[in-house]
Amino acid sequence: MKSIIIIGSGAAGALMVRQLLKTGDCQITMFEAGPDFTRGYRKWLDFLMRESNLYEKFWDDPRVENEHFGLRGSRLFMKGGTTNHWGGLTPRFKPEDFELKSRTGFGADWPINYDDLDPYYAKAEILMGITGDSNNDDPPRYGAKYPFPPTSFTLGDMLIIDALKSLDISYGHMSIARNGDRCITTGTCNYCPMNARYTALYDLEQLQIEYGNKLTLKTESPVTKIRMDGKKSTRGVNFLNLKTGALDSMEAEAVIVCSGTFESTKLLLVSANQDWPDGIGNDSGHVGRHLMGHPVMFAYGVRPENSDKLHQELGFDSLISRHFDSPEYQPKGKMWFSGSVSSPSSLERQILSNVSRADMNAKMISEMAISLGGEMEQFEHTENRVSLGSGTTRHGLPTTKIEVGVHEINLKTQREHVQTFVKILKTAGCKEDSIETGALNPDGAHASGTCRMSISDADGVVNTNLQVHGTDNLYVCSNAVFPSIAAANPTLTLGALAIRLSEYISKK
Amino acid sequence: MNKLIINRRHFLKIGLSSGVLAILPFGCVKVSDDDFSELLKFVSDSDLPVNHQHTGELSNSDFDTLSTLCKYVNQAWELTRDLDEYLGRLKGDLYFKTMKEPSYLTEYEHAIELVNLLVKRGESVEQAWSSLLFANFGDENFESTKLGRARNFVFSEIITHQIPISEGFKSFGLVNYRGYFGGPYTSPDSYRRGEA
Numbered sequence: 001m002k003s004i005i006i007i008g009s010g011a012a013g014a015l016m017v018r019q020l021l022k023t024g025d026c027q028i029t030m031f032e033a034g035p036d037f038t039r040g041y042r043k044w045l046d047f048l049m050r051e052s053n054l055y056e057k058f059w060d061d062p063r064v065e066n067e068h069f070g071l072r073g074s075r076l077f078m079k080g081g082t083t084n085h086w087g088g089l090t091p092r093f094k095p096e097d098f099e100l101k102s103r104t105g106f107g108a109d110w111p112i113n114y115d116d117l118d119p120y121y122a123k124a125e126i127l128m129g130i131t132g133d134s135n136n137d138d139p140p141r142y143g144a145k146y147p148f149p150p151t152s153f154t155l156g157d158m159l160i161i162d163a164l165k166s167l168d169i170s171y172g173h174m175s176i177a178r179n180g181d182r183c184i185t186t187g188t189c190n191y192c193p194m195n196a197r198y199t200a201l202y203d204l205e206q207l208q209i210e211y212g213n214k215l216t217l218k219t220e221s222p223v224t225k226i227r228m229d230g231k232k233s234t235r236g237v238n239f240l241n242l243k244t245g246a247l248d249s250m251e252a253e254a255v256i257v258c259s260g261t262f263e264s265t266k267l268l269l270v271s272a273n274q275d276w277p278d279g280i281g282n283d284s285g286h287v288g289r290h291l292m293g294h295p296v297m298f299a300y301g302v303r304p305e306n307s308d309k310l311h312q313e314l315g316f317d318s319l320i321s322r323h324f325d326s327p328e329y330q331p332k333g334k335m336w337f338s339g340s341v342s343s344p345s346s347l348e349r350q351i352l353s354n355v356s357r358a359d360m361n362a363k364m365i366s367e368m369a370i371s372l373g374g375e376m377e378q379f380e381h382t383e384n385r386v387s388l389g390s391g392t393t394r395h396g397l398p399t400t401k402i403e404v405g406v407h408e409i410n411l412k413t414q415r416e417h418v419q420t421f422v423k424i425l426k427t428a429g430c431k432e433d434s435i436e437t438g439a440l441n442p443d444g445a446h447a448s449g450t451c452r453m454s455i456s457d458a459d460g461v462v463n464t465n466l467q468v469h470g471t472d473n474l475y476v477c478s479n480a481v482f483p484s485i486a487a488a489n490p491t492l493t494l495g496a497l498a499i500r501l502s503e504y505i506s507k508k
Numbered sequence: 509m510n511k512l513i514i515n516r517r518h519f520l521k522i523g524l525s526s527g528v529l530a531i532l533p534f535g536c537v538k539v540s541d542d543d544f545s546e547l548l549k550f551v552s553d554s555d556l557p558v559n560h561q562h563t564g565e566l567s568n569s570d571f572d573t574l575s576t577l578c579k580y581v582n583q584a585w586e587l588t589r590d591l592d593e594y595l596g597r598l599k600g601d602l603y604f605k606t607m608k609e610p611s612y613l614t615e616y617e618h619a620i621e622l623v624n625l626l627v628k629r630g631e632s633v634e635q636a637w638s639s640l641l642f643a644n645f646g647d648e649n650f651e652s653t654k655l656g657r658a659r660n661f662v663f664s665e666i667i668t669h670q671i672p673i674s675e676g677f678k679s680f681g682l683v684n685y686r687g688y689f690g691g692p693y694t695s696p697d698s699y700r701r702g703e704a
Binding site: 041042045048049050051131149151152153154155156157158161178180183184185186187188308309310311312313314315346347348351352354356357360361364 | 585663667
């Protein structure tokens with residue numbers, strides 16, 4: 001029986017556990033720096049009634065905040081990691097996303113291509129219970145079916161769709177990790193009472209029941225160092241028990257780092273030893289460099305008519321446009337966006353403000369809010385990097401130091417995309433003076449690139465099997481291995497890589 | 509001495525329409541000076557319910573008093589014809605809020621004291637609720653007073669629960685709403701959809 005250590009209990013870790021236990025004879029120990037989280041009806045009630053942020057106490061340490069790359073509130077340190085509050089949007093990358101350097105001169109190409117990953121995308125879509133349009137072949141699906149049909153467009157979507165049609169902007173159904181057998185459209189998706197939205201938390205709970213003692217999950221146990229036996233082999237990890245304060249160690253035949261971009265990177269750096277003086281896998285200096293994220297754009301406007309009393313009746317997006325997520329836009333920075341329609345104010349808020357029924361009705365039919373939001377591809381830059389800060393966080397992990405600049409071409413394109421949103425809102429009938437726009441810097445949720453995949457150790461940190469160059473049994477499986485980030489949300493691609501790696505390790 | 513500063517001019521100043529003023533019962537502006545100290549007694553600025561470890565079941569009479577808030581909102585905003593089924597669900601849900609930590613039991617008891625106080629002074633239940641929900645006080649520590657906390661932890665939460673669970677939102681022509689179990693997304697009844 002193979003003994004495996006997985007560090008991090010987010011999407012990558014949970015999907016790896018599921019595949020490894022299904023296909024291989026192994027014993028897995030998973031380490032999570034954050035605490036356990038017990039679900040229950042009372043938590044759902046609090047989420048509904050107080051609209052409270054259940055996850056704020058699991059945010060990153062305040063000292064890690066950075067002006068150009070937000071960390072607070074984007075990642076969660078808890079069992080299940082950031083999937084506890086993710087939106088569940090799961091578009092595939094497109095074929096051209098794997099060829100950024102060849103096509104544009106920016107960033108790096110992936111050493112694998114879309115077709116290499118396609119079968120694993122299909123498997124990840126099934127394991128994560130994704131709803132989507134199986135007939136949409138952009139990107140190509142080669143006949144693979146989503147496990148659940150797409151969410152039909154809402155009546156409110158039609159206003160945005162009409163505007164898109166008149167501007168000749170293509171659109172489609174959002175692919176989203178909402179298990180169609182469980183979703184009951186209750187709109188409290190950030191704490192789904194039915195576990196319909198995929199979370200690694202629920203996945204791991206099921207795996208612990210299913211596989212019993214083949215899986216041991218140690219929460220509040222940050223790994224402090226990867227232990228090496230010579231230059232090529234890892235023999236396990238050192239970890240801290242936050243409950244007792246005791247340092248401990250564990251041995252294993254393979255170690256897989258699934259701790260997200262920042263923590264995976266810092267763990268390689270902090271594990272420096274005499275064979276790897278600058279950090280494991282860092283002989284060519286790529287560990288921590290090439291940091292990328294998704295700059296965000298949004299716009300909001302008020303349309304002075306709402307005879308159908310449109311309101312947000314579905315708690316998640318059903319519409320996506322990947323019109324600007326195409327080869328033509330790749331040299332400038334690709335972008336996808338979604339939109340929704342709602343009343344400007346909730347019914348309870350109006351009642352609590354003593355607005356009369358008559359006034360509520362009048363307001364409801366007289367105006368609606370249309371909002372658009374999207375993310376764009378950021379080009380990597382060698383100088384954008386993550387390194388070790390001073391001291392440790394309350395989770396027992398090294399603090400994060402981030403150095404980033406802003407790519408001028410991305411800034412220019414971001415402004416263009418915002419203007420596209422404004423045009424769509426005006427076409428949808430929003431009053432010009434009601435339109436507000438904004439743009440945000442990338443944040444930790446989609447951070448990528450700092451342990452990038454490459455053919456040679458001169459160009460990156462891990463090989464095409466996500467094995468740290470120059471090692472036999474040490475792997476990184478996080479967004480950190482992405483050589484470029486594309487415009488699409490990264491989690492499905494990460495899931496596909498995790499399944500691919502599981503199969504590789506099982507066969508090894 | 510705290511000063512009750514609610515008046516029509518104030519409402520106009522904060523942008524509420526004449527329609528709102530028309531439905532505002534005069535009773536809601538008549539909180540007597542004698543009641544200020546009880547309504548505005550400092551309780552706690554904790555972001556947890558007061559004495560959140562004190563668990564227990566809300567008595568039937570206390571639940572009946574709290575349920576008058578739902579009846580008042582239901583009637584004043586013409587939400588649903590029959591509240592009985594909803595009140596059964598509310599009772600069950602408040603059980604979860606008082607029996608598990610952080611317990612809302614003392615928060616609910618404080619809120620109930622305030623309603624009883626105004627009713628005992630001769631206000632109708634409707635007037636009492638109108639005053640408790642909407643009267644404006646010039647107290648800079650209002651959020652930490654009994655009334656401030658009751659608005660935040662009790663009245664606001666219960667109304668936020670009532671709109672979806674009582675299906676009150678449907679009276680506005682909506683089909684689904686945050687917190688309502690609308691059914692499978694593949695069901696044509698779960699939300700209004702369009703044909704692209």
